[in-house]
Amino acid sequence: MTENPEEPRGTAALLANGAGQHLVRLRDDDKPPAAGGSRARLNVLGVHLYLEREDGRILLGLRHPDVAFAGRHYHFLAGHCESEGAVACLVREAEEEAGLTIDPGDVELVHTVHMVDEGGDDQPRIGLVFRARTWAGEPQLREPDKCLEWVWADPAQLPEPVVAYTRTAIEAIGRGVPYSELGWPA
Numbered sequence: 001m002t003e004n005p006e007e008p009r010g011t012a013a014l015l016a017n018g019a020g021q022h023l024v025r026l027r028d029d030d031k032p033p034a035a036g037g038s039r040a041r042l043n044v045l046g047v048h049l050y051l052e053r054e055d056g057r058i059l060l061g062l063r064h065p066d067v068a069f070a071g072r073h074y075h076f077l078a079g080h081c082e083s084e085g086a087v088a089c090l091v092r093e094a095e096e097e098a099g100l101t102i103d104p105g106d107v108e109l110v111h112t113v114h115m116v117d118e119g120g121d122d123q124p125r126i127g128l129v130f131r132a133r134t135w136a137g138e139p140q141l142r143e144p145d146k147c148l149e150w151v152w153a154d155p156a157q158l159p160e161p162v163v164a165y166t167r168t169a170i171e172a173i174g175r176g177v178p179y180s181e182l183g184w185p186a
Contacts, residue, residue: 048076057152116183
């Protein structure tokens with residue numbers, strides 16, 4: 001079969017030829033079961049702040065014992081995206097949780113971790129770890145019901161216990177590895 005160079009190709013071609021009229025947005029409970037009878041699960045998107053001082057120490061928070069995930073474990077400053085982009089979420093969470101001001105232009109993605117939730121609900125999650133090159137302010141406990149303390153930790157000697165995917169991301173960032181996976185069946 002030869003292609004006509006004047007015909008549109010790819011997604012644009014499909015839409016131009018009427019394929020868009022067949023697109024339907026389904027609710028999770030309307031989706032047909034995937035192979036094996038299970039339903040597709042959407043991935044939760046979380047953002048994480050890798051904040052590093054000039055001396056190489058990074059910011060970690062000790063999670064409150066009553067939080068739903070990883071109580072009494074050290075973890076990045078983090079949050080879930082709401083009705084916003086990932087960088088906007090990171091900037092918002094830094095202000096809400098620790099009183100830090102971050103310019104979105106000073107943020108870079110340094111690691112992505114794709115995991116099945118360690119909390120036991122098998123919820124797939126994607127964690128975007130961003131480094132802020134500059135920021136204003138010193139970490140403050142702004143949500144004491146979620147975080148007991150902020151510490152500047154040596155990435156080579158992390159405080160214990162630390163959330164497993166936090167450790168994985170910190171080690172990967174140190175090696176310049178941009179992506180990791182955790183908890184998926186082999």
